[in-house]
Amino acid sequence: MKKIITTIAILLLSTSLFANAEEKAQLASDMREMLLAVELIQKGGFYAKPIMMKEGVKKLKTKLAILESADASKYLPDGKQEADKFANKRARMIEMYADDLVLSIDADNLDDALDNYTQIIRQCTSCHIRIRSY
Amino acid sequence: MDRRNFLRVVGATGALVAISPSTITGRLYASTGLYESYEKVQLLNAQGTPIKLADLKKETNYVFNYPYVSTPTILLDLEDSTAKDVKLKSDDGEEYIWKGGVGKERTVVAYSAICSHQLAHPTPDDSFLQYVQKDKKTMACDHGGVMVCSSHLSSFEAKEGCKNISGPASAPLASVVLEIADDDTIYAVGVLGPDKFHEYFKAFKPEFKKYYEGRREAKKKVKESATMVELTQYTKEIIQY
Numbered sequence: 001m002k003k004i005i006t007t008i009a010i011l012l013l014s015t016s017l018f019a020n021a022e023e024k025a026q027l028a029s030d031m032r033e034m035l036l037a038v039e040l041i042q043k044g045g046f047y048a049k050p051i052m053m054k055e056g057v058k059k060l061k062t063k064l065a066i067l068e069s070a071d072a073s074k075y076l077p078d079g080k081q082e083a084d085k086f087a088n089k090r091a092r093m094i095e096m097y098a099d100d101l102v103l104s105i106d107a108d109n110l111d112d113a114l115d116n117y118t119q120i121i122r123q124c125t126s127c128h129i130r131i132r133s134y
Numbered sequence: 135m136d137r138r139n140f141l142r143v144v145g146a147t148g149a150l151v152a153i154s155p156s157t158i159t160g161r162l163y164a165s166t167g168l169y170e171s172y173e174k175v176q177l178l179n180a181q182g183t184p185i186k187l188a189d190l191k192k193e194t195n196y197v198f199n200y201p202y203v204s205t206p207t208i209l210l211d212l213e214d215s216t217a218k219d220v221k222l223k224s225d226d227g228e229e230y231i232w233k234g235g236v237g238k239e240r241t242v243v244a245y246s247a248i249c250s251h252q253l254a255h256p257t258p259d260d261s262f263l264q265y266v267q268k269d270k271k272t273m274a275c276d277h278g279g280v281m282v283c284s285s286h287l288s289s290f291e292a293k294e295g296c297k298n299i300s301g302p303a304s305a306p307l308a309s310v311v312l313e314i315a316d317d318d319t320i321y322a323v324g325v326l327g328p329d330k331f332h333e334y335f336k337a338f339k340p341e342f343k344k345y346y347e348g349r350r351e352a353k354k355k356v357k358e359s360a361t362m363v364e365l366t367q368y369t370k371e372i373i374q375y
Contacts, residue, residue: 082273085373086285089260100340112339119337126252129302130286 027067027075034063038120041101045114050105053113057098060120064098067091080131090127094120168230169311171324172201173355177209177362185362186318187211187237193267195365197247197256200310200322204342204352205331206247206256207310207322208281209362210265215240216293224328225250225305232295232326236312244310244322245281245296248330251303253337254285258345261369265292273375275300281307284375295327322360 037059044052068091072084101116177185177198190196190211200207216235223229235243247263248255254262266272266289268279275282275289281296282289288301296307308327312320335342335353342352365372 082375085260085371086262086375089262089373096340096344100343115336115339122252122337126285 090123093123169326175322176359177320184319197368198360198362208247209244212241220295246308249283250305260371
């Protein structure tokens, strides 16, 4: 009986550890995709190509939606899980600036669009400062 | 001084100011101690009645927007008397003197609730910045009686002009200067210290659209009166680490 209980406990533990590792790997992958999306927005800004900027926003928002729907405390590093609400807020702020960036482009106001891009970067770094303890 | 020398002095001063206008503004700034006076505004409760000092609950976060319609201020009646004539320093090294709280026991203070680090502030949806009571501890500070920004865990000593005491913030919170009338009603009259209004208006344009119908509206100054409520009424969620 003891052996069965121990085996079940080990199985549950390893499954949960595996799930956790999988979630973190997925997060790392999503973060890389978001970085590429942000780079695309920047490139569009540098070359004055609004369509490219919008494409970057679209890609960014797709990944943001995944991030926002996930429980941040599950993927944040050990000792930083308490910052889940902070991380979620940053994600919401990025979305807000991304939406405004598109509105600025549609209004033919590239200056405002670039301001929004700057604020998107600021939200990213704000979170990384907290999570990575810069 | 003869006429020629007088003209030389006037000419040299004019040239200096033309080259560097901050020579004059810098002096004015220093002599006023980073103080800016705004509209004199009376604090009212949600029913529109003037708030008196005696109405305030101890160690409770009260919020009103001042000096602009979108810039939140936190007012507190601390349990203990505040310090007097505290020397504080802005993030660019300029010194100023915070005189202390108002009221009989000098316990009532008000601070601009925009974090001096990365501008976190209470919104109708959430608040990462607020006062933490004396008997509480947070991740940001090993003692209570402080204003805490739970975004990056900075804390500010409430009884000492909100001097930055821990975390990444490199400047105090600006304080809102209060005046108490003979009938004990409360007025806000100005802002002392390194306010972050310029950066704030630049950074949160989409937020102003959401809450204030745009930046232009958000930048309007509060006139005559401001409604003050408890933070729990001002915002949906208080986040504190």
